[in-house]
Amino acid sequence: DQQVKQNSxxxxxxxxxxxxxxxxxxxxMFDYFLWYKKYPAEGPTFLISISSIKDKNEDGRFxxxxxKSAKHLSLHIVPSQPxxxxxxxxxxxxxxxxxNLFFGTGTRLTVIP
Amino acid sequence: xxxxxxSSRYLVKRTGEKVFxxxxxxxxxxxxxxxRQDPGLGLRLIYFSYDVKMKEKGDIPEGYSxxxxxxxxxxxxxxxxxxxxxxxxxCASSGPGGGGIYEQYFGPGTRLTVT
Numbered sequence: 314d315q316q317v318k319q320n321s322x323x324x325x326x327x328x329x330x331x332x333x334x335x336x337x338x339x340x341x342m343f344d345y346f347l348w349y350k351k352y353p354a355e356g357p358t359f360l361i362s363i364s365s366i367k368d369k370n371e372d373g374r375f376x377x378x379x380x381k382s383a384k385h386l387s388l389h390i391v392p393s394q395p396x397x398x399x400x401x402x403x404x405x406x407x408x409x410x411x412x413n414l415f416f417g418t419g420t421r422l423t424v425i426p
Numbered sequence: 427x428x429x430x431x432x433s434s435r436y437l438v439k440r441t442g443e444k445v446f447x448x449x450x451x452x453x454x455x456x457x458x459x460x461x462r463q464d465p466g467l468g469l470r471l472i473y474f475s476y477d478v479k480m481k482e483k484g485d486i487p488e489g490y491s492x493x494x495x496x497x498x499x500x501x502x503x504x505x506x507x508x509x510x511x512x513x514x515x516x517c518a519s520s521g522p523g524g525g526g527i528y529e530q531y532f533g534p535g536t537r538l539t540v541t
Contacts, residue, residue: 315468347528356430356516356532357469402468406528411459411476412484414528416468 316340317405319417327425332390334420336403339384343405343415348377348388351400351419360401361388393424429453430533432517438539445504447536449517457527458500459518460484460492463535469516475500507540514538 318337326332334348344365349357363370363377363386370377376389386405390397400421406414433448451458456477461469461484471484473492481492489511493501500519504511514537518530 317468345528349532354435354534356518356534357530358532359529362529404528409527411457411474411482411527412471414471416470418466418468 315418316343317403317415317417319401319403319420321420322418323421323423325423325425326393328395329392332388332393332397332422332424334388334390334401334403334422336386336388336405336417337384338386338405338415340405340407340415341384342407344408345406346377346379346386347404347406348375349402349404349416351402357402390422393422395424395426398422398424430517430519430531432515432533432536434536435534436537436539438541439504439507440541441508443504443507443540445507445538445540447502447504447515447517447538449500449502449519449533450498451500451517451519451531452498453519453521453531454497455519455521455531456497457520457530458494459520459530460490460500460502461516461518462486463514463516472502504538507538509540512538512540 347362348360351357400419459474460472475494517533520530
């Protein structure tokens with residue numbers, strides 16, 4: 314059973330607009346959340362993370378929001394650029410064991426010039 | 427920059443063959459991981475290792491084994507390849523730092539086809 318869900322397999326956004334990628338989770342023990350970005354023919358690269366003690370973390374054009382009561386995570390990209398076109402995976406973890414990291418299925422973002 | 431390299435980008439093997447997938451990282455990371463990525467299933471952990479000669483099972487270890495004889499190298503072994511092991515295999519490593527074990531650096535992946 315998927316503990317981390319990305320219900321939108323794909324998203325298209327115009328260049329310059331905001332991209333919002335969503336992620337839902339089921340396990341209330343998750344306390345650390347991450348977003349990875351994956352280009353074709355490359356492995357995922359770490360993008361941004363957030364601890365459960367925060368509700369927002371910002372890094373340049375990327376902001377991750379955490380709503381613990383709704384068990385919902387979102388990644389905002391503003392402004393979107395064509396180079397942001399990639400597959401985005403959210404991941405959630407608890408504790409410190411490698412077995413405790415769970416990935417979503419990914420959302421393919423296409424930024425249209 | 428952390429670099430994680432995988433021995434092959436594409437591999438085609440026959441059912442029953444023994445398959446070795448090699449992964450090398452150059453950042454002296456303690457932790458190394460093997461995942462497989464399948465459509466609709468995300469990344470699933472096969473095996474991981476915290477240190478040389480140490481290994482731990484992940485979520486889907488059946489049909490796989492691993493070897494870590496040196497800190498920088500982590501090998502995934504398919505003892506007898508089967509068609510349901512056709513997948514993209516991703517190696518990753520992580521070390522001490524802000525995100526610890528969870529901020530992982532991935533290799534480019536090996537797309538394995540078993541016929």
